[in-house]
Amino acid sequence: MAITVVGSVAFDTVETPSGRKERCLAGAATYFSLAASFFTDVRIIAVVGEDFGASEQAVFDAHKIDTTGIQHAPGKTFFWQGSYLENLNEARTLQTDLNVFAGFEPKIPDAYRDSQFLFLANIDPVLQRRVREATPQAKLVAGDTMNYWIKDHKSALLEVLKGLDILLINDTETRMLAGNSNLVLAARAVMEMGPRMLVVKHGEYGATLFHKTISGAPESRTFKTPAFPLEQVTDPTGAGDSFAGGFFGYLASQRELTPGAFRRAMFYGSVMGSFTVERFGTERLQQLTREEIEHRFNLFRELTHLD
Amino acid sequence: MAITVVGSVAFDTVETPSGRKERCLAGAATYFSLAASFFTDVRIIAVVGEDFGASEQAVFDAHKIDTTGIQHAPGKTFFWQGSYLENLNEARTLQTDLNVFAGFEPKIPDAYRDSQFLFLANIDPVLQRRVREATPQAKLVAGDTMNYWIKDHKSALLEVLKGLDILLINDTETRMLAGNSNLVLAARAVMEMGPRMLVVKHGEYGATLFHKTISGAPESRTFKTPAFPLEQVTDPTGAGDSFAGGFFGYLASQRELTPGAFRRAMFYGSVMGSFTVERFGTERLQQLTREEIEHRFNLFRELTHLD
Numbered sequence: 001m002a003i004t005v006v007g008s009v010a011f012d013t014v015e016t017p018s019g020r021k022e023r024c025l026a027g028a029a030t031y032f033s034l035a036a037s038f039f040t041d042v043r044i045i046a047v048v049g050e051d052f053g054a055s056e057q058a059v060f061d062a063h064k065i066d067t068t069g070i071q072h073a074p075g076k077t078f079f080w081q082g083s084y085l086e087n088l089n090e091a092r093t094l095q096t097d098l099n100v101f102a103g104f105e106p107k108i109p110d111a112y113r114d115s116q117f118l119f120l121a122n123i124d125p126v127l128q129r130r131v132r133e134a135t136p137q138a139k140l141v142a143g144d145t146m147n148y149w150i151k152d153h154k155s156a157l158l159e160v161l162k163g164l165d166i167l168l169i170n171d172t173e174t175r176m177l178a179g180n181s182n183l184v185l186a187a188r189a190v191m192e193m194g195p196r197m198l199v200v201k202h203g204e205y206g207a208t209l210f211h212k213t214i215s216g217a218p219e220s221r222t223f224k225t226p227a228f229p230l231e232q233v234t235d236p237t238g239a240g241d242s243f244a245g246g247f248f249g250y251l252a253s254q255r256e257l258t259p260g261a262f263r264r265a266m267f268y269g270s271v272m273g274s275f276t277v278e279r280f281g282t283e284r285l286q287q288l289t290r291e292e293i294e295h296r297f298n299l300f301r302e303l304t305h306l307d
Numbered sequence: 308m309a310i311t312v313v314g315s316v317a318f319d320t321v322e323t324p325s326g327r328k329e330r331c332l333a334g335a336a337t338y339f340s341l342a343a344s345f346f347t348d349v350r351i352i353a354v355v356g357e358d359f360g361a362s363e364q365a366v367f368d369a370h371k372i373d374t375t376g377i378q379h380a381p382g383k384t385f386f387w388q389g390s391y392l393e394n395l396n397e398a399r400t401l402q403t404d405l406n407v408f409a410g411f412e413p414k415i416p417d418a419y420r421d422s423q424f425l426f427l428a429n430i431d432p433v434l435q436r437r438v439r440e441a442t443p444q445a446k447l448v449a450g451d452t453m454n455y456w457i458k459d460h461k462s463a464l465l466e467v468l469k470g471l472d473i474l475l476i477n478d479t480e481t482r483m484l485a486g487n488s489n490l491v492l493a494a495r496a497v498m499e500m501g502p503r504m505l506v507v508k509h510g511e512y513g514a515t516l517f518h519k520t521i522s523g524a525p526e527s528r529t530f531k532t533p534a535f536p537l538e539q540v541t542d543p544t545g546a547g548d549s550f551a552g553g554f555f556g557y558l559a560s561q562r563e564l565t566p567g568a569f570r571r572a573m574f575y576g577s578v579m580g581s582f583t584v585e586r587f588g589t590e591r592l593q594q595l596t597r598e599e600i601e602h603r604f605n606l607f608r609e610l611t612h613l614d
Contacts, residue, residue, distance in 0.1 A: 088488070226515075230489075260613065264613055303529055307567065
């Protein structure tokens, strides 16, 4: 089944203990699309500027990502510059130029209308809601957000949450959104806001899936995936978006959304995040093969399974 | 097989968001012994003062822990007071009275001489080393330490590490000991110091076992256990020592130390830690049953296994 994703396509300049890279092709929708493209057809809605050229387009084309929904606007593409020199777990933002993203009005191409999977990457919740309402055919809707929208645009965000099946956010965002420091209670509170599932991303410690609609003890509605033990993290940017792409891409590739499919999707999410951080920007995703993905999936099983 | 453990028996006064408890029976060797006692025979070496009475002795007796090696000295038992009001993940120490512990000289009762499993809880590495040298019959030796010994008594600690099979410490201690911020590289460096296995405890995120002597890819020498998703953490004190007790107690109960036994031991460690934090001090361990342990072990499997 095809996925439609709406979000940012950007150029990033990042510095990490491994080095510095200028103007990598990046953005949440880019990482998501590339990661999901290993599992299913992906259709992207975004806006780019005149500095988005043939070589950037070729990255999407190589992964058969439908870019009909990428608008080309006069001006420059969204630009972000950040540093991980002090803390590899959290970027320090040095510069953010919204550029053409400031006036982004998502438009859904007719050819996208039959997408049954919709992913709302981290953008203004007003836009997320508009896209959600314009895609009533979507049978599974997932999304991401960030501290900025939780703090300063909460009412708009709460409207979006009502239309989501699955929310993917990190520990801090979960606690902030719920106003509860206990993660289990916070997760439950967030699911009361709309989503029937919550994926909490723990960075280097993996992720937890909370599920409110499977019957049974509270514990059996939870599933954990570790992060891969990496000897070198070159650039953490995009790990969460790649997780989301692997997770949702795998779900979209399944005929039936069984509890087992969600568990495997958690593993594939973690696998895709672990590849992304091995190189700068989307370099690793661009060169990845499905065989490498399956190999690492099996290592994840060994890492966690008793037998 | 019987385990000998050397370490502290203490009284703790703790305050947490759940309340305040005065003079709980505590100490690393106490938590370890109680947790391990569900799996095997435990023999403890420690020192207590005149305030250690019949009710404290009864706790050890109820778990058939051999207390021949507990010395009774004039004065008061080791006392610690801490607060978790600001941060449930890290105690703020308000008071430490070493009392009789200041002059602790571990003595190994003859009846302990056939213990094949030895656990050196977090005490002065000079004492750890002395106990290690006095128990040459031990076939598996594990131990713990803390930032204080790593920072200010490193040479004595390095001598202890040479005699350890397994070291159990937390993330921060691993990075500090190795002087490397990447956990995988830090773990490898720590294993070069002596222990052939390293268990890194991640608090609310579980723990990772690193193993240098199993052949295969680096990834397949790693095993991860999650922490249990708890709705209430009443008192985090003793979680790490209870993990160690469950982990090492389970190993001591096995006829053969297969890779599978180490994996299950990781799960049992995490299970025991999760029970401890549900109540103040050792309250939960005192009332626990083996059936409850098995039930939670199975929930851990559900939490992590794909099928």
